[in-house]
Amino acid sequence: xxxxxxxxxxxxxxxxxxxxxxxxxxxxxxxxxxxxxxxxxxxxxxxxxxxxxxxxxxxxxxxxxxxxxxxxxxxxxxxxxxxxxxxxxxxxxxxxxxxxxxxxxxxxxxxxxxxxxxxxxxxxxxxxxxxxxxxxxxxxxxxxxxxxxxxxxxxxxxxxxxxxxxxxxxxxxxxxxxxxxxxxxxxxxxxxxxxxxxxxxxxxxxxxxxxxxxxxxxxxxxxxxxxxxxxxxxxxxxxxxxxxxxxxxxxxxxxxxxxxxxxxxxxxxxxxxxxxxxxxxxxxxxxxxxxxxxxxxxxxxxxxxxxxxxxxxxxxxxxxxxxxxxxxxxxxxxxxxxxxxxxxxxxxxxxxxxxxxxxxxxxxxxxxxxxxxxxxxxxxxxxxxxxxxxxxxxxxxxxxxx
Amino acid sequence: xxxxxxxxxxxxxxxxxxxxxxxxxxxxxxxxxxxxxxxxxxxxxxxxxxxxxxxxxxxxxxxxxxxxxxxxxxxxxxxxxxxxxxxxxxxxxxxxxxxxxxxxxxxxxxxxxxxxxxxxxxxxxxxxxxxxxxxxxxxxxxxxxxxxxxxxxxxxxxxxxxxxxxxxxxxxxxxxxxxxxxxxxxxxxxxxxxxxxxxxxxxxxxxxxxxxxxxxxxxxxxxxxxxxxxxxxxxxxxxxxxxxxxxxxxxxxxxxxxxxxxxxxxxxxxxxxxxxxxxxxxxxxxxxxxxxxxxxxxxxxxxxxxxxxxxxxxxxxxxxxxxxxxxxxxxxxxxxxxxxxxxxxxxxxxxxxxxxxxxxxxxxxxxxxxxxxxxxxxxxxxxxxxxxxxxxxxxxxxxxxxxxxxxxxxxxxxxxxxxxxxxxxxxxxxxxxxxxxxxxxxxxxxxxxxxxxxxxxxxxxxxxxxxxxxxxxxxxxxxxxxxxxxxxxxxxxxxxxxxxxxxxxxxxxxxxxxxxxxxxxxxxxxxxxxxxxxxxxxxxxxx
Numbered sequence: 001x002x003x004x005x006x007x008x009x010x011x012x013x014x015x016x017x018x019x020x021x022x023x024x025x026x027x028x029x030x031x032x033x034x035x036x037x038x039x040x041x042x043x044x045x046x047x048x049x050x051x052x053x054x055x056x057x058x059x060x061x062x063x064x065x066x067x068x069x070x071x072x073x074x075x076x077x078x079x080x081x082x083x084x085x086x087x088x089x090x091x092x093x094x095x096x097x098x099x100x101x102x103x104x105x106x107x108x109x110x111x112x113x114x115x116x117x118x119x120x121x122x123x124x125x126x127x128x129x130x131x132x133x134x135x136x137x138x139x140x141x142x143x144x145x146x147x148x149x150x151x152x153x154x155x156x157x158x159x160x161x162x163x164x165x166x167x168x169x170x171x172x173x174x175x176x177x178x179x180x181x182x183x184x185x186x187x188x189x190x191x192x193x194x195x196x197x198x199x200x201x202x203x204x205x206x207x208x209x210x211x212x213x214x215x216x217x218x219x220x221x222x223x224x225x226x227x228x229x230x231x232x233x234x235x236x237x238x239x240x241x242x243x244x245x246x247x248x249x250x251x252x253x254x255x256x257x258x259x260x261x262x263x264x265x266x267x268x269x270x271x272x273x274x275x276x277x278x279x280x281x282x283x284x285x286x287x288x289x290x291x292x293x294x295x296x297x298x299x300x301x302x303x304x305x306x307x308x309x310x311x312x313x314x315x316x317x318x319x320x321x322x323x324x325x326x327x328x329x330x331x332x333x334x335x336x337x338x339x340x341x342x343x344x345x346x347x348x349x350x351x352x353x354x355x356x357x358x359x360x361x362x363x364x365x366x367x368x369x370x371x372x373x374x375x376x377x378x379x380x381x382x383x384x385x386x387x388x389x390x391x392x393x394x395x396x397x398x399x400x401x402x
Numbered sequence: 403x404x405x406x407x408x409x410x411x412x413x414x415x416x417x418x419x420x421x422x423x424x425x426x427x428x429x430x431x432x433x434x435x436x437x438x439x440x441x442x443x444x445x446x447x448x449x450x451x452x453x454x455x456x457x458x459x460x461x462x463x464x465x466x467x468x469x470x471x472x473x474x475x476x477x478x479x480x481x482x483x484x485x486x487x488x489x490x491x492x493x494x495x496x497x498x499x500x501x502x503x504x505x506x507x508x509x510x511x512x513x514x515x516x517x518x519x520x521x522x523x524x525x526x527x528x529x530x531x532x533x534x535x536x537x538x539x540x541x542x543x544x545x546x547x548x549x550x551x552x553x554x555x556x557x558x559x560x561x562x563x564x565x566x567x568x569x570x571x572x573x574x575x576x577x578x579x580x581x582x583x584x585x586x587x588x589x590x591x592x593x594x595x596x597x598x599x600x601x602x603x604x605x606x607x608x609x610x611x612x613x614x615x616x617x618x619x620x621x622x623x624x625x626x627x628x629x630x631x632x633x634x635x636x637x638x639x640x641x642x643x644x645x646x647x648x649x650x651x652x653x654x655x656x657x658x659x660x661x662x663x664x665x666x667x668x669x670x671x672x673x674x675x676x677x678x679x680x681x682x683x684x685x686x687x688x689x690x691x692x693x694x695x696x697x698x699x700x701x702x703x704x705x706x707x708x709x710x711x712x713x714x715x716x717x718x719x720x721x722x723x724x725x726x727x728x729x730x731x732x733x734x735x736x737x738x739x740x741x742x743x744x745x746x747x748x749x750x751x752x753x754x755x756x757x758x759x760x761x762x763x764x765x766x767x768x769x770x771x772x773x774x775x776x777x778x779x780x781x782x783x784x785x786x787x788x789x790x791x792x793x794x795x796x797x798x799x800x801x802x803x804x805x806x807x808x809x810x811x812x813x814x815x816x817x818x819x820x821x822x823x824x825x826x827x828x829x830x831x832x833x834x835x836x837x838x839x840x841x842x843x844x845x846x847x848x849x850x851x852x853x854x855x856x857x858x859x860x861x862x863x864x865x866x867x868x869x870x871x872x873x874x875x876x877x878x879x880x881x882x883x884x885x886x887x888x889x890x891x892x893x894x895x896x897x898x899x900x901x902x903x904x905x906x907x908x909x910x911x912x913x914x915x916x917x918x919x920x921x922x923x924x925x926x927x928x929x930x931x932x933x934x935x936x937x938x939x940x941x942x943x944x945x
Binding site: 095097100104107123125126127128130131133134138139142143144146147160232268269271386387388389392393396401 | 649651654741809917
């Protein structure tokens, strides 16, 4: 499958080789202004119009290709950081164990990398991050490593692999651009995109001041209901785990029970929660920050905004990150690959398409979100979030089964 | 028995025992029997690895088993099986009686309608039900403006409803077969002896059709217990859902232990059914079919047809309508970037399904041929043994094979051959069954004549037996192919790194990502595939 694709790309490369110099000439790392169309979503643009907006095989297009579209994305300043053009080329093939759940945005980026580098192929294998983490440890123990890179959507799975020693340290060059609170000890892993727990609220019903600063005060606060949550969602379970670690089991169980008896409604995922808040069907809810951003980007000025609690489980910041799998013989390629994920273009791509928190300080989050430094996440070791067993039990006891 | 002291010498006795075990078929026949037995054994051996893994847990296994969460899952699973089986029996028997005995117009049409839900995999039904009835689903748009709200479809009752809708046809089909062979004169006799219509049904018809009903109920119970997609989509914590959540949630040893418990529950269900199925007492002796019973419905015939009509709309029209809606108008995420559908997924599905069908025939031929031709116990045992894989839920098989390959034969770990092996274990009984049946119908005199006329054993097989059993082989291969296309849990766990998606893993993936609309094409393809497999089953039944 991949083979055919690569062959086709080579042929294509030959045919466009002559015209591609024009594309290079048009390339510079500057935003092409607001309101331009953004190929890549449905990208059938062959790129022969010379403005570099298409994905010319073998070439790195300009910023507009990476940037998403929509109300809250337009008119952003150009991102800082290292451009992909200043990085070594990617050559060879990588097996990537990738955590599921982000609607394929990461897979889409890897497709783009394959397009830029004709001699580079990625074989992604998607499954829940926790499942991949255990598989990697089991495979490493049996000496049967199948993956070169683990791209997890949460820190706990990275922490699990790191604790079990089934990693190779990443190079300093790969890890350095990211603040140390989003990297693992011994360069075991590095964050690629961040997400914050948040409280989406309907701005017709509430103002930011109505939302308590402490998540533990929610059960006793009037006016927040009807609320919505999605207990089966992994990020919610991490949130409960964080609360367990910070406040203890009894307080957490009480909190879940009180919220439930106050009428908090159950939804299949947090996008639905956020949409319902914008619809006015819910007054507020618990969700990752980017779901509200997605709603904002799709609608015309919907009545939804985000509040953040302080220093507690409600303010948890989790990351998606990458790890070099023990036993890979492609260590250098993995390092270069990770540097690509932390390039200005990649960070802009994740920030404007999945509304993730960028991991390098020179790229701003979208839509007027507080920067990652302005949030006050709780002081816990993210890798401890892997201890899900007691969380599931506790949630079950409280009648809020995950 | 007790006078055996003076019987044959111990050497003779041993050889007698040996003969009873492997049969008296000469060296080649015996060799084939042994091959069949070894093949069957190889298929089920990896399952034993689960016990080895669970033994590693030691005393913790006891704690985990008696833990309240485990007990709750057990109770909920058994309850779901009981509710679905009970509801399926009521629905299936009622519809069978209606279409076989009732005076209804377009009888043939309604018969097909009643069997048709079998043509939709239940997880697709669940998927469609969630999209239609779930929060912000297609139907809530219709109901919301008039002030009605949908009761939640998630959970136990939703799962029970969906499963019943898609499994009652098993009971319908087996009951229908029993009813068709029912002797009408018995019922008439009961009626002349002043039994009411209901009493005649209870005392005459019911005992006669009970083994048929039980056979259908067994299939429903096994399906419900093993079904992975539906409980996962409907978020009800039964064994399969619970095992998968633990398997992906840093609790793999617990998942292994739960898998063993699920196998134990399966064994109990099989044991219960063999009691009911074998219990023929109470059934009146009857020879042949002397005309069918007619049930005069009068004015009630049209209201009675509402039952199959409503079921057909809910089970068939609704999902297809939803999928077509996604296809034409776009559903959630239909147009958004990423996770685009690719026909290579269909290619992947077809590729592994073809391999599974081919491999299954290679395994099934010796097993079925020996089982049909030889009276040896070993040959029959090999035949029975292959059915173990059929009863073992796919999630259990997947976990067993992953663990077994990683620890014992790492060379096949997460490879296509291992995936195909899993399909063979799971679906080979379908091939064994259809090949055995067609072999039993081959006239022994034909093969004898061929041998007398000087053909070798192999030559006879090639020129006489094989052409005669070819339809059976084809049916078996088709069934394995089609069921492999639909298989979800083992594929999900065993899919090799870099292999890409299959149709079902892609559906699983887009559902996980909430991009339901993208499942339109693969879902419709799978409905067609399932419809074809039903057509093959029904065509095979009529031969």
